[in-house]
Structure formats: structure tokens, C-alpha cells
Amino acid sequence: MNKYIEVMKVYFKVQFIWRADVLFSVFFSVTRIIFAYLLWNAIFAGESMINGFSLNSMMSYYIIQSFLSQMDMSKKISTEISMSVRQGTFTKYLILPINTEGYFISMMLGKIPSYLVWDILSAMVWVLVFRIDFVFITNLSAIIGALCLIVLGFLFMIQLNFLLGILVFKYEEISTFLLIKDNVVLLVTGGIIPLALFPEWILNIMKMLPFYYITYLPSMIFIGQSCVNEIITGLIVMIFWCGMMQISIIKYWKNNVKMYDGVGI
Incomplete structure (x- = not known):
């Protein structure tokens, strides 16, 4: 466990070196909120409610959803794996005395705190700038349930991007897969x-898939627009999909890692 903690510490410190990456990431998140505000402000013109949403609850949803999406940096995993395999440098991960997938999970956990601080600050600024009456529930059990869904959602996305990344063992080019994803x-x-x-x-179809529970349902719970009873269903669905994804990773890794010969192209 200490080895994984050390990986987290290293990447936490790295974020203070590459501060521009963090700031640009936050900037694009804020830009999305601005576009959402302009769009929905025009749609709500003359309307107080649309499908159960007020303008304040809609903007609260976008701020929370954008915040959660920004926390998920797992797509960098697939890009990193793909590039390192193609360049023949993936060996550096294989020789480490820790599980390769565990290394990338620790890497993501180390990166999140620096983004978390900046995203919270940017969210607070835009609540003040747009004078939004920010909507947020006070039900502690619902908040804890939503946080559990977020953790499982981030784990699933890390697993998904890790699996897509190691597809490069078998397929020379995976950029199409990543673009579609x-x-x-x-x-x-x-x-x-x-x-x-x-x-x-x-919606009924999406509720059987993990993506519904990654950022959407937690955001809806936080603004009080979703039934708290969905949390239990969501936890069951996410645990199932995380388990299935892990089985897929283990099988694919075992069958295809031997194709990597440590030579770039």
C-alpha cells in the first residue's frame, strides 16, 4: 500500500509544476458553464419551469456536472498507455514493483486534489457572477450515497480508459476508439x-448502463431533482459494471501483454 501512496504523492507534486495544465483545464470547464448559461437563459425566457427545472436548478446542475466531469481525468490514461506502447517506453510501467493498473489508479488519485481546489473556486466565482441561487440538498445520507456513486463512477472510468489504452497491444491505432468514447x-x-x-x-435503457450513474445521477441528487431511492440501484449497477470491467481487463491483459516487445514504431 505504501508504494501506491508514494505514487500518489509524486503526481500530487507534479501538478504544482505543470500549473498551466490545471488552469487551462479549469478555463475550459468555466467556458462550458458560460455557454450553458447563455443557452438556458434564452430557453427559459418567459418560462419559470421546464420539465421540473428552474433556471437556478438547471445552472446548479451544470455547475455540479461540470465540476464532477472535470475531476475525471482518466482519459489521459488511455492516451498515456497508447503513446508509451507505440514509443516502446511502456516497459517502465512493467518493471515497477506494483500492479500496472493500480499504478494508474494511484496516478489519478494524486492528480485530483489540485484540480479539486481550483474547480471549487471557479464554481463559487460563477455562482456569484451569474447571481445564481445555488440549489443543493441538505440530506446527509443522500449526499453520502451520491459520493459513493461518484467514487464508483470514477473507478469505472479509470478501468474503461485503462482497457481502451491496452487495446494498443493488439491494434496499432486506437484513436478512433478514444474519439468515439x-x-x-x-x-x-x-x-x-x-x-x-x-x-x-x-432513460430506462440508460439506467441499466453505468454512465447514467457516473456524474448525471449524483448531480441530480445534489440539486434534489432525483429520487434518493435510485442510489441503492445505482450502487448495485455500478458494482456490477466495475466487476465486469475488471474481469475484462484481467483477461485481455493476460492474453495480450505478451504482444508488447518494448520496441517503438
């Missing part, structure tokens, strides 16, 4: 529009 995930996690605005039959 990024765009699909943005939609199905409620990053573009709240999933509550989708038809009911689409």
Missing part, C-alpha cells in the same frame, strides 16, 4: 443536456 460519454453522462429531458424509454 469521448463523444458518447459526454452525451450519456448528461454533459450536454440533462438526461431527464430524454424520452422515458431512453
Whole structure:
């Protein structure tokens, strides 16, 4: 366990060296909130409620959803693995005396705190700038349940991106897979529009998949727009999908890591 903690410490310190990366990441998150404000302010013109949302609750949703999305930096895992395998430098991960997947999980955990501070500050600034009456629940059990969903959601995304990254053992180019994943995930996690605005039959399908519970449901719970009873269902679904993803990683790693010969292209 100490080895993983040391990895977390190293990447925590690295974030203070590459401060520009953090600031640009926060900037793009804020830009998305601005676009959402301009769009929904125009849509709500003359309307007090749309499908159960007020303008304040809608903007509260976007701020929380954007905040949670910003915390998920796991897509860098697939890019890092792909590049290191293609360049023949992936060996540096294989010779470490720790599990490779565990290394990348620790890496993400080490990066999150620095982003967390800046994202909280930017969210507070935009609440004041737009004079939003920020909506947030006070039910402690619901907050804890939503936080558990967030942890499982981040774990699933790390697993997904790790699996996509090691596809490069078998496929020379995986950029198409990553492009499709990024765009699909943005939609199905409620990053573009709240999933509550989708038809009911689409929602029923999404509730069987993990993406519904990663950032969308926690955001809805935090603003009081979702039934707390969904937390139990969400935890069960996420535990199932995290387990299935881990089985897939173990099988694929075992069958394909031998294809890596440590030579770049």
C-alpha cells in the first residue's frame, strides 16, 4: 500500500509544476458553464419551469456536472498507455514493483486534489457572477450515497480508459476508439443536456448502463431533482459494471501483454 501512496504523492507534486495544465483545464470547464448559461437563459425566457427545472436548478446542475466531469481525468490514461506502447517506453510501467493498473489508479488519485481546489473556486466565482441561487440538498445520507456513486463512477472510468489504452497491444491505432468514447460519454453522462429531458424509454435503457450513474445521477441528487431511492440501484449497477470491467481487463491483459516487445514504431 505504501508504494501506491508514494505514487500518489509524486503526481500530487507534479501538478504544482505543470500549473498551466490545471488552469487551462479549469478555463475550459468555466467556458462550458458560460455557454450553458447563455443557452438556458434564452430557453427559459418567459418560462419559470421546464420539465421540473428552474433556471437556478438547471445552472446548479451544470455547475455540479461540470465540476464532477472535470475531476475525471482518466482519459489521459488511455492516451498515456497508447503513446508509451507505440514509443516502446511502456516497459517502465512493467518493471515497477506494483500492479500496472493500480499504478494508474494511484496516478489519478494524486492528480485530483489540485484540480479539486481550483474547480471549487471557479464554481463559487460563477455562482456569484451569474447571481445564481445555488440549489443543493441538505440530506446527509443522500449526499453520502451520491459520493459513493461518484467514487464508483470514477473507478469505472479509470478501468474503461485503462482497457481502451491496452487495446494498443493488439491494434496499432486506437484513436478512433478514444474519439468515439469521448463523444458518447459526454452525451450519456448528461454533459450536454440533462438526461431527464430524454424520452422515458431512453432513460430506462440508460439506467441499466453505468454512465447514467457516473456524474448525471449524483448531480441530480445534489440539486434534489432525483429520487434518493435510485442510489441503492445505482450502487448495485455500478458494482456490477466495475466487476465486469475488471474481469475484462484481467483477461485481455493476460492474453495480450505478451504482444508488447518494448520496441517503438
